[in-house]
Amino acid sequence: MAEKIIMPQGGQDITEGRVLRWHKAEGDPVQKDEVICEVETEKAVFEVKSPVDGVLLKIVVPAGKVARVFSTIGFVGAAGESIELDDDEDDTAVERKAAKPDQKDAGVDVAALKKKMAAKGMGKPGRVKASGRAKKLAAQHGIDISLVEGSGPKGRIIEKDVQAYLDQEAASPAAASAAPLAAEAIPPAPAAGSPALRGQTVPMSRLRKVIARRLQQSKQTIPHFYVTVTVDMTEAIAQRKALNAKLDKDSRVSLNDMVVKAAAIALGDFPQVNCKIDEDNLVYLEDINIGVAVSLEDGLVVPVLAEVDNLSLKGIAKKTKELATLAKAGKQASLTPGTFTVSNMGMLDVDNFVAIINPPETAILAVASVRKQLMVAEDNSFQVRDTMSMTLSADHRAVDGVLGSRFVNRIKHGLENPQTLIG
Secondary structure, eight states: OOOEEEEEOOSOOOOOEEEEEESSTTOOOOOTTEEEEEOOOOOSSEEEOSSSSSEEEESSTTTTOOOEESEEEOOOOOOOTTOOOOHHHHHHHHHHHHHOOGOOOOOOOHHHHOOOHTTTTTTTTTTBBBBBHHHHHHHHHHOGGSSSOOSSSOOOOOHHHHHHHHHHHHHSSSHHHHHHOOGGGGOOOOOOOOOGTTTTTOOOOHHHHHHHHHHHHHHHHHEEEEEEEEOOHHHHHHHHHHHHSSSGGOOOHHHOOOOOOOOHHHHHTTTSSEEEEETEEEEEHHHEEEEEEEEEETTOOOOEEEGGGGGGGGHHHHHHHHHHHHHTEEEEEOOOSSSSEEEEOOOOOOOOOOOOOOOOOEEEEEEEEEEEEEEOTTTTTTEEEEEEEEEEEETTTTTOOHHHHHHHHHHHHHSGGGGGGGO
8 A cells, every 4th residue: 555755743833844855756766764855844854754665656745835744745655556645635636737837937917817816706705615725824824715716626726726826926026025035035143243233124034933933832821930950060071071082073972962861861760750731631751852952043943862761871972963963954853752851051151041941841951051169078178160050941730849859950960970871
């Protein structure tokens, strides 16, 4: 039976993605786990792999087009194998058969099109035949769906028709003069303090819009509380130095890798923190997947280390480097949802900060810079030690103060006893 190629979600709260390119044409042979296409969401570019060996039977969503997450964008199977399309997939096939060459011309007169549709009476209430997806897309963009010409059976309007209408609107001279600058066209932000930004109004990029929406949702709906501890990192720094002396440059461990490992151990010891809220239920999660915040020029992304409790410290270091490199290139390799996040600003010379929870997770750890500090030892002598502040932000609906305190102190214990992190 033919296997569907699914549009990945590529992040929590993502609803659609765009196919950037297909690496194979219909009829080309493919192998299982071979990259078959690339898709772009609001946050990153993802490589989609073939689910089985076979041939690319059909491309449902061509390059440059948008599809909902978890919808079918293609089929892979044995050569000559038949495929079954659902209603919306069938709409796409019908659209291709009905499309005329001139419909692809970006110079379509939108005003004339509106008049044409009005003359057909399609602007009158109750006489519009449209698919559910088409209606939803039209509503999202605030357009009158009766002005869209349908290419489906008996003139039925499908999602691709609405998208074509939007593209035509954007291509018209009036729209071009009034439309805001596209996010992709925004030049890189000037360095902090640059006078080039003074007096300007700059549209948010797609990534910044996602960040704004999610963090606003988090602060408005999640009752945050915070627990801060000071960690003596002297032994951890020494242990890291000794470990890295035996490793090549590409395999060296960072302090952040040690924090992630300590957090993974703590989540195993306190599974009550490794959960999410589903209405009035607490859903305790089997896997421990830790997101590591990575700063990009345009915002923050959080690639996820899947099943991090099964990784060694060196394995965490290797995987984190891979994910960070992909993230900085605008790509992500993991589609696994996170269950906990580590946000480290240690490289930015900060004494302390608090982070906003990344829903549907229930906690996030903020890690500050290492500082030299004069401390009192058990024998009342004074010693200069390397210390670091960590602050846990927790969702009080799922994690109370006692649990949060014990959990963050378990992370502290792991870092102050770094030999327990190596294995």
